[in-house]
Amino acid sequence: MGFFILNQYLLIKQIMLEPQELKLFNKILSKLFKKYDDGYSIPDYISEVDELLGSDSYSHEEIMFGVFNFFTNVLGEDPFDYAGYEEDNLLRNNVSDPYKILNGTGWIDKYFTLDTFIIQPSKENKRKVPKSVYGDIQIEGNKIYLICDNYEELSILFHDDDRDTAERVLSGDPDIYGWFDVDFDSDVWDNLDEKSLQHIKEYIIENNFIGRQFDGVPGRYDEDDPYGDGLREDMLLDNDLLGELIENESMFGNLALELKNLYRWAYESAAESELHGDMMKEVISVIGSKPEWDMVKSKKEGGSDKHILKFDVTDKFMEYNINYLECQGEFPQDNEYYFLNVIEVLLDCEGEMLRTPDMGYFYPNHIKVEEYFNDNVLGNL
Numbered sequence: 001m002g003f004f005i006l007n008q009y010l011l012i013k014q015i016m017l018e019p020q021e022l023k024l025f026n027k028i029l030s031k032l033f034k035k036y037d038d039g040y041s042i043p044d045y046i047s048e049v050d051e052l053l054g055s056d057s058y059s060h061e062e063i064m065f066g067v068f069n070f071f072t073n074v075l076g077e078d079p080f081d082y083a084g085y086e087e088d089n090l091l092r093n094n095v096s097d098p099y100k101i102l103n104g105t106g107w108i109d110k111y112f113t114l115d116t117f118i119i120q121p122s123k124e125n126k127r128k129v130p131k132s133v134y135g136d137i138q139i140e141g142n143k144i145y146l147i148c149d150n151y152e153e154l155s156i157l158f159h160d161d162d163r164d165t166a167e168r169v170l171s172g173d174p175d176i177y178g179w180f181d182v183d184f185d186s187d188v189w190d191n192l193d194e195k196s197l198q199h200i201k202e203y204i205i206e207n208n209f210i211g212r213q214f215d216g217v218p219g220r221y222d223e224d225d226p227y228g229d230g231l232r233e234d235m236l237l238d239n240d241l242l243g244e245l246i247e248n249e250s251m252f253g254n255l256a257l258e259l260k261n262l263y264r265w266a267y268e269s270a271a272e273s274e275l276h277g278d279m280m281k282e283v284i285s286v287i288g289s290k291p292e293w294d295m296v297k298s299k300k301e302g303g304s305d306k307h308i309l310k311f312d313v314t315d316k317f318m319e320y321n322i323n324y325l326e327c328q329g330e331f332p333q334d335n336e337y338y339f340l341n342v343i344e345v346l347l348d349c350e351g352e353m354l355r356t357p358d359m360g361y362f363y364p365n366h367i368k369v370e371e372y373f374n375d376n377v378l379g380n381l
Contacts, residue, residue, distance in 0.1 A: 016061065017066055025049065028053075029045060029067065042080075045067050061097075064101060068107060097329065112325070116333065118139065119132070134337065136340055137339050142314070143312060146287065146340065148311070150309065151276075152167055154280075155167040157347060158354045162356040169272055170279060173272070176272055177271070179264070184247045184256060184259070187260075187263050188256075188263050191369070192373075196374045200246075201242070203381055205236075210230075214249055231251075262376040265376055266376050267373075271362070274364050282354045288313060288316040292310050294310050323350075327349035328346075
């Protein structure tokens with residue numbers, strides 16, 4: 001019951017004129033409408049009413065509310081059909097809160113509908129199927145889809161400070177952190193599983209490292225190589241010794257560097273995967289559905305088919321257009337060519353732009369890093 005009372009209260013607050021005042025406006029406007037027989041524009045009606053009621057008796061906003069209410073609820077016609085040359089800027093240039101008038105008079109419910117955003121088939125536009133006014137909206141039966149060429153396009157939903165990170169993550173760019181130092185012992189060697197260790201040992205044998213001489217690093221290898229035979233195959237059985245040899249011996253310089261690079265790649269990949277998943281959860285919470293990949297067949301002979309991302313925005317489409325109008329005080333279809341930009345502007349207007357983690361404090365899941373690293377060793381060494 002409390003919710004109903006609250007809504008009634010909000011509705012009353014939207015209305016600028018009392019019932020008796022609306023009756024007065026309707027009476028005056030009915031006479032003017034008959035007198036001019038549709039020959040006047042909305043600004044003309046506003047001017048006439050202002051003059052008849054007396055200067056400063058009602059504000060410009062209140063008079064416009066009365067005129068819109070008359071056309072919307074008495075005549076049952078869209079006031080913008082009578083707006084004439086000032087149609088596009090009628091509200092924007094004359095009132096501080098266009099939404100208050102449009103919503104309070106019921107204009108939004110009656111005339112700001114899905115049809116507002118659809119170009120219907122006609123001989124003039126030579127279309128066979130309905131098309132949205134937005135270039136990234138596709139209509140399929142009773143479904144409305146937001147179309148993106150790739151994930152990277154969604155980065156515009158993120159705050160300016162985070163957009164570079166969002167672009168790189170959503171585009172699948174593995175170079176999120178750039179070059180960073182890798183500790184061979186704790187980062188590389190401690191994260192190798194048995195399969196990877198065995199693979200490295202086989203790599204050493206296959207690439208003819210057995211028998212190569214050591215650099216003579218003091219102390220550690222004397223007892224393992226008392227006769228100066230160099231690397232022996234039995235030395236590969238001691239994992240700790242092998243790790244020290246790869247880290248310190250010049251003959252393993254390229255191998256040690258490659259293992260460090262494979263770890264960097266794993267770290268970046270794990271971070272990209274985790275961040276991409278978290279960011280897409282945020283995007284999906286805003287757009288209202290998970291994306292699906294679809295293919296667009298090329299219309300040109302020999303042309304390439306194109307993969308696209310599709311979001312079902314059927315349930316969010318009108319909500320976001322109306323919220324844009326309320327927040328911006330302007331019609332979205334007059335200002336934006338793409339629905340994704342409608343969402344972007346709305347998020348910015350509401351102070352709800354998406355954010356990414358602070359990369360200075362973000363560390364990917366260690367288990368995932370280890371998993372990616374071992375996959376890299378097995379697949380790329």
